[in-house]
Amino acid sequence: MPVAGQEKLKVLIxxxxxxxxVREVAHxxxxxxxxxxxxxxxxxxxxxxxxxxxxxxxxxxxxxxxxAVSSYGKGKQSSGQVRVLKDLDSSIEGLNVVLVxxxxxxxxxxxxxxxxxxxxxxxxxxxxxLLDKPSRRVKPVKGNYIGFSIPNEFxxxxxxxxxxxxxxxxxxxxxxLPPG
Ligand code: IMP
Ligand code: MG
Numbered sequence: 001m002p003v004a005g006q007e008k009l010k011v012l013i014x015x016x017x018x019x020x021x022v023r024e025v026a027h028x029x030x031x032x033x034x035x036x037x038x039x040x041x042x043x044x045x046x047x048x049x050x051x052x053x054x055x056x057x058x059x060x061x062x063x064x065x066x067x068a069v070s071s072y073g074k075g076k077q078s079s080g081q082v083r084v085l086k087d088l089d090s091s092i093e094g095l096n097v098v099l100v101x102x103x104x105x106x107x108x109x110x111x112x113x114x115x116x117x118x119x120x121x122x123x124x125x126x127x128x129x130l131l132d133k134p135s136r137r138v139k140p141v142k143g144n145y146i147g148f149s150i151p152n153e154f155x156x157x158x159x160x161x162x163x164x165x166x167x168x169x170x171x172x173x174x175x176x177l178p179p180g
Contacts, residue, residue, distance in 0.1 A: 026057030046102030
């Protein structure tokens with residue numbers, strides 16, 4: 001993988017460990033919603049790879065939809081403002097919904113999404129996130145299904161980006177930028 005300038009990548013979670021954990025999370029979801037229909041909502045773009053692996057390990061009558069929000073500009077810092085860039089295609093009223101996120105960081109995005117989705121009256125609304133950085137929380141939100149809790153490092157790969165790059169890495173890696 002070519003790396004721009006002085007950017008450095010260090011593997012944090014290997015592909016095999018991700019696959020194993022995604023399967024475990026999917027089995028937990030399958031058990032929790034046994035005999036019921038499930039509606040997964042992926043938060044674009046970061047969750048697209050997690051969602052596509054997760055849904056194939058879920059053994060339930062499952063539908064999917066996507067929502068796109070922006071909270072980060074091009075860099076590493078959240079702007080604190082969340083905007084819907086692409087809304088859901090269909091109503092979630094009365095559905096068992098699991099919102100699928102790449103990572104819970106400050107919780108600002110999730111807090112906003114839970115608020116607007118609750119207004120649409122799903123029967124159940126839960127949250128699955130591949131990664132969680134609990135030490136960074138500004139809003140008191142929690143995921144119901146968490147892949148890995150990680151330290152306060154900026155990570156890329158398996159869907160997560162830095163300025164739209166690195167989403168295609170198979171491992172989750174810590175990205176270090178040159179100083180300045
Ligand atoms: P929050 O609103 O601060 O919780 O941030 C949520 C969004 O910020 C995530 O869905 C990611 O898209 C992005 N994000 C937060 N931390 C990271 C990171 O370490 N790497 C890449 N994206 C991140
Ligand atoms: Mg995201």
